[in-house]
Amino acid sequence: MNKFRHMEEFFRANKWRYMLGVFVLLFVDGLQLVTPKLLGHITDSLSSHTLSMKQIYFYVFLIILIAVFIAVFRYIWRMLIIGASRDLEFWLRNKLFSHLEKLSINYFHHKKTGDLMAHATNDINAVRMAFGMGIVMATDAIFLTISTIIIMMISVDMKFTLVALIPLPFVALTVTFFGKIIQRKFKMVQEAFSNLTDKAQESFSGIRVIKSFVQEDKEINNFADANKNNLDENMNLIKIWGAMFPLVIFMASLSFVITLYYGGVLVIDKTISLGQFVTFISYLGLLTWPMMAVGYVINVLQRGTASILRLNEILDTEPEIFDDENTLELDDCEETIEFKDLSFTYPEAEVPALTDIDITLEKGKTLAIIGKTGSGKTTLANLILRLYNVEKGKLLLGGYDINQMPFHLLRSKIGYVPQDNFLFSCTIKENIAFADESLPFEKIEEAAKITSVYDDIMDFPQKFETQLGERGITLSGGQKQRISIARAIAKNPGIMIFDDCLSAVDTKTEEKILKNLKEVTKDRTSIIIAHRISTVKDADEIIVLDEGRIIERGNHDHLVSINGYYSSIYHKQLLEEKIAGEE
CATH class of the missing domain: 3.40.50.300 (P-loop containing nucleotide triphosphate hydrolases)
Incomplete structure (x- = not known):
């Protein structure tokens, strides 16, 4: 499978930008190949005492002109290639965020915030580097290496060139060997950073709990452990990179040693001129950078590849809930809600959260839901919002199957207080x-x-x-x-859902809010989920949930009269209010 599949759109839109940038970069590299040749001519002219002041001025002017052109066009390719990589970073980060926003709520139950943050920062940065400096270094490494070797063979001596470049194959083998290790180590670095980010985010979000339980030292130690793991993984990567880089430079230095010895012999034997020797040394100096760049390129590309694969895992994830070909073209619908023998089990759960739910809530009516913690009250609200999929024909809004309703219409009709x-x-x-x-x-x-x-x-x-x-x-x-x-x-909205949203206010404020809400909800379909009887007693219908089943239903007076769960809660709360009043 094409690992760049999620970035093809960007590359299609920016291909000419990259191509022009590479062309300008090649032009700059070509200009760099001229200077060593000029130095050779100057050296030979000096050796033969044929160099005039006029020629010196000409060579000086030419070298300065070349340097100016290199500087100007280097700026241009940086703006094209590096600028494009920055745009890729911007585009990819927007694409990732937009995709995450569209994923279903269940996805975020299985992913840590710190891990997602690492994807949006470190991974995208690694991709930017691969398609920025990675392309530049790869172009330099390929073009300068091949061009320089060809020029050295033609303009100096083929045998001399082959002997001087003996260390090159060993550089390639070394880089290939270390590159595979670098990719594996970089993946571990990213995972360690994800864990560190998640630990910091969780600690900051839960700072009040941490302080109230006097667990600052414990959290500091936990963060220190995650930070130490992040340091260790980075150091492991640095050790590999640190070993590869000097080894590549050492092998490049061997070429200079060979050149000095063998080239010196050729000059003494007059096989090559002093100017050719200077030219050869200059070209070899140009080769040192591409040889070193090979290691950098492999490192950057391996990191970029690892990050692309991690990002692809997210971008390949399809939303569980989405508008499809069965979605109806609706502009509006009645605010009636019907549950028809609905049962629902959360993904990866074994016990149903709701079983055999039958409810009809007419437009303008208020339904109240009460029950123990974990009885399924919030699940009902989640299903109306279609945060999870339900079986076809089990949940209707305005007579339409909720699975066939456009998202925008469904959720625009609902005012939800979680x-x-x-x-x-x-x-x-x-x-x-x-x-x-x-x-x-x-x-x-x-x-x-x-x-x-x-x-x-x-x-x-x-x-x-x-x-x-x-x-x-x-x-x-x-x-x-x-x-x-x-x-x-x-x-x-036409539908209001209040999910235990008055638990933190006092009874007096609650009464005032409920009185005001009664006016707001009189023409709206409303669902009130609560633990307090005072919150739900005026609803048109009240259902009592227990372990996902409706065990009682009716209005307040009816439920009090049957002496069931609702009645026991009602009398218990009356007694609590009476005791509180006496105090």
Whole structure:
């Protein structure tokens, strides 16, 4: 399989840029081959005492002119080739991020954040180097080596050239041997960096938990271990690279030793002139760089290849949920939700999360879901959002199978408030208007007032322009929950899903929010997931889940009267409120 398959689009669009860059690079390399020849002519003229001042001025002018052309055109090929590699880095990083955004939620349950960050940084950087300096060095190594050897054979002496270049095959063998080891070591370096990044990200995200459990020293030690492993893997790579590089230089130096001895003999025997000897030495000096570049090229290309393979693993991953040929062309639908004998098991799980669920929720009605932790409440919300696939015909929205609905239509109709109340590192205003950046400020204020967070916001020095920390860490749990609810309300969807989103607010604030929400949800289809009976008691229908099954259903009065699970929770919470009131 073509390992460059995911970058073909970029290369097709930039092939002339690369080709022109390589052409200019070859022109510069060609100019470099002229100077040694000139030095040979000057030396022979000096030896024969035939060099005039006019010729000296001419040679000086010519060498300076060549140097100027080399400088100008070197800048041009750098802008073309290195510039293209930078654009490749930009393009590939956007492609990777866009692909990750489209992958299903289940993918991120099996991938660490640090590993994905390493792909977006180190791996893409390695690809950039391969298609930037890697191409430059490879071109130099091939063109300069072949051209220089041919010129040395023609203009000086074939036998002399062959003898002087005896170490070259050993350089190639050495580089090939070390190259395979470098690729394997670099993969281990990338994995160690991924682990280090993940450890740092996890520690920063969980800093409050770490401090509350006084585990700073433990986390410091864990990070130090990951950092030490990263250092060790890098040092292992450096040792290999460090051994290869001096070995290549040593072999190149042997060519100079051979040249000095054998070339000196040829000059003394007058087989070649002193100028030819100087020319030969100069060309050999030009060869040293390509010989050294071979090792660099192998290292860069091996790293780039390893990184391309790692990136391909991600880019080859197909989303589990996507619009396909069976997707209907819908512009709108009714906000009715139907579960028809639905059972669902999470990928790689053995026990069903939901079993035999039958629910019909008419437009404008409110369904409340209550049950123990792990009973399947959030799973119902995830399936309505189609974060996971369900069997055909088991879940309908507006009478249409959810599997055939366009993603944009489905999710644009739903305002979802999750349990974790994730907020972004931007202003409060931007968080509330997340679904629509052009939302009028009056609508943002209105949403904040409905959720009783307006006064809290106005107490901040920057008010709605207050910049939040990562995940909204600068806010209290209750404030985060209320801003999350305001974000869903500001979206103005036809369906509202509240997933245990009032657990961090006090009872008095909860009553005020629920009163305001009753007005907001009166014409909307709503699902409220909660543990508090006070949150769900006014719903049109309440279902009680236990181990993924509906064990009770009805309105509040009915469920209290049958003396089941719901009734026991209700009386227990009444007693808790009474005790709290007496205190």
